[in-house]
Amino acid sequence: MARKTGSHSEITGPRIRAAALKLFARHGFAAVSMRQIAAEVGVQAGALYLYTPDKETLLFDLLKEHMDELIAAWEAEPRGASPRERLEAFVRFHIRFNLERPDAVFLSYMELRNLGPGNFAAIEALRRDYENRLEAILSEGQAAGTFAAPDTKLATLAIIAMLTGVNTWYREGGRLSRDRVGDIYWDMVRKSVAA
Amino acid sequence: MARKTGSHSEITGPRIRAAALKLFARHGFAAVSMRQIAAEVGVQAGALYLYTPDKETLLFDLLKEHMDELIAAWEAEPRGASPRERLEAFVRFHIRFNLERPDAVFLSYMELRNLGPGNFAAIEALRRDYENRLEAILSEGQAAGTFAAPDTKLATLAIIAMLTGVNTWYREGGRLSRDRVGDIYWDMVRKSVAA
DNA sequence: GTCTATACCTTGATAGAC
DNA sequence: GTCTATCAAGGTATAGAC
Numbered sequence: 001m002a003r004k005t006g007s008h009s010e011i012t013g014p015r016i017r018a019a020a021l022k023l024f025a026r027h028g029f030a031a032v033s034m035r036q037i038a039a040e041v042g043v044q045a046g047a048l049y050l051y052t053p054d055k056e057t058l059l060f061d062l063l064k065e066h067m068d069e070l071i072a073a074w075e076a077e078p079r080g081a082s083p084r085e086r087l088e089a090f091v092r093f094h095i096r097f098n099l100e101r102p103d104a105v106f107l108s109y110m111e112l113r114n115l116g117p118g119n120f121a122a123i124e125a126l127r128r129d130y131e132n133r134l135e136a137i138l139s140e141g142q143a144a145g146t147f148a149a150p151d152t153k154l155a156t157l158a159i160i161a162m163l164t165g166v167n168t169w170y171r172e173g174g175r176l177s178r179d180r181v182g183d184i185y186w187d188m189v190r191k192s193v194a195a
Numbered sequence: 196m197a198r199k200t201g202s203h204s205e206i207t208g209p210r211i212r213a214a215a216l217k218l219f220a221r222h223g224f225a226a227v228s229m230r231q232i233a234a235e236v237g238v239q240a241g242a243l244y245l246y247t248p249d250k251e252t253l254l255f256d257l258l259k260e261h262m263d264e265l266i267a268a269w270e271a272e273p274r275g276a277s278p279r280e281r282l283e284a285f286v287r288f289h290i291r292f293n294l295e296r297p298d299a300v301f302l303s304y305m306e307l308r309n310l311g312p313g314n315f316a317a318i319e320a321l322r323r324d325y326e327n328r329l330e331a332i333l334s335e336g337q338a339a340g341t342f343a344a345p346d347t348k349l350a351t352l353a354i355i356a357m358l359t360g361v362n363t364w365y366r367e368g369g370r371l372s373r374d375r376v377g378d379i380y381w382d383m384v385r386k387s388v389a390a
Numbered sequence: 391g392t393c394t395a396t397a398c399c400t401t402g403a404t405a406g407a408c
Numbered sequence: 409g410t411c412t413a414t415c416a417a418g419g420t421a422t423a424g425a426c
Contacts, residue, residue: 012409028308031225034402047410049403110305113223150379154371157364158357158383165356176349184345188353192387207391228419242392244421 025103066104067126083141148195220298255314261299262321278336343390
């Protein structure tokens with residue numbers, strides 16, 4: 001604390017983003033000041049502007065990074081042979097990934113409106129990209145006769161909303177383990193689109 | 196405009212709440228200033244404090260009113276004879292009611308964190324009250340052998356998250372009518388908890 | 391009941407010393 | 409790379425005239 005000199009650019013940058021993520025998720029983008037973020041990191045407010053041109057860009061970078069990681073992580077996931085296996089993998093993956101990053105998930109759903117039109121469109125496109133991967137699974141299964149969703153696009157949105165909702169109530173050390181939650185949701189999802 | 200005298204307390208109060216609801220939903224509680232709300236209504240900022248002691252109370256009143264209306268409307272809904280009929284009624288009611296009040300629904304999910312502990316607890320209690328009404332339906336059906344949800348509490352939260360999600364994508368005049376959306380979601384919900 | 395005026399504070403962002 | 413100091417703008421809330 002009160003370190004006056006020296007170069008920390010490789011440390012300070014990530015710490016600023018971590019602090020911003022935590023504070024934005026907790027209090028909301030508009031309610032958090034640059035001074036609060038700086039205080040959390042242990043630097044003065046002016047120093048933040050060495051790492052971001054402005055507050056909105058700081059938010060955008062957090063959301064972009066989250067969406068990129070989400071899609072990359074799903075791509076790296078082992079791929080099931082059948083649509084049914086792929087759907088099960090998706091359900092378990094989505095719950096697990098989101099529970100590991102509650103703050104970023106919260107931000108992604110709540111603070112999009114604080115982005116300018118260009119930044120907003122970029123995040124939206126990534127979100128749609130992710131949704132399309134689920135819809136592709138449903139469509140395949142539909143064609144194969146495994147699934148009988150009344151509407152694959154709506155089923156996609158319904159399933160994602162349902163799964164993402166876990167983040168609003170799940171607490172570590174509660175009644176159910178993450179795996180058990182995955183089991184329960186997989187059972188409901190499987191049946192909801194069953195033929 | 197520029198009306199200087201006269202008494203409008205019965206008109207101005209509701210107009211302030213309507214303006215606050217619209218602006219809070221659009222830009223977020225923290226991002227909206229009392230001056231903006233006043234401008235939307237067409238009065239000066241100082242005048243707002245005749246109708247609310249502070250900004251947070253204004254938000255609380257909007258959320259409280261919404262939750263009270265939600266529960267009252269569900270109570271007024273015709274009651275099905277069987278658990279299956281009651282579940283169908285709930286699904287259709289929830290979608291319909293929420294689509295009629297997108298701003299209030301949005302606020303109820305996004306701005307709870309801007310309430311102090313007491314106000315927060317009051318809204319949370321109402322939300323839980325509403326959820327319990329759905330869980331009661333599922334438990335009854337479970338006892339009767341109509342449903343076979345792996346966990347009625349989680350099924351409750353999953354169904355509500357799924358249904359509330361409709362508000363994030365539904366657009367008037369789009370591909371599907373509200374009734375058709377109700378049909379599709381009812382099909383998925385029904386199967387998801389089916390025996 | 392509403393206005394004008396204002397007290398007092400915090401905001402995002404920048405300039406220049408070190 | 410970080411600090412201190414600062415700016416103009418805008419924030420909530422109140423006081424007192426009408």
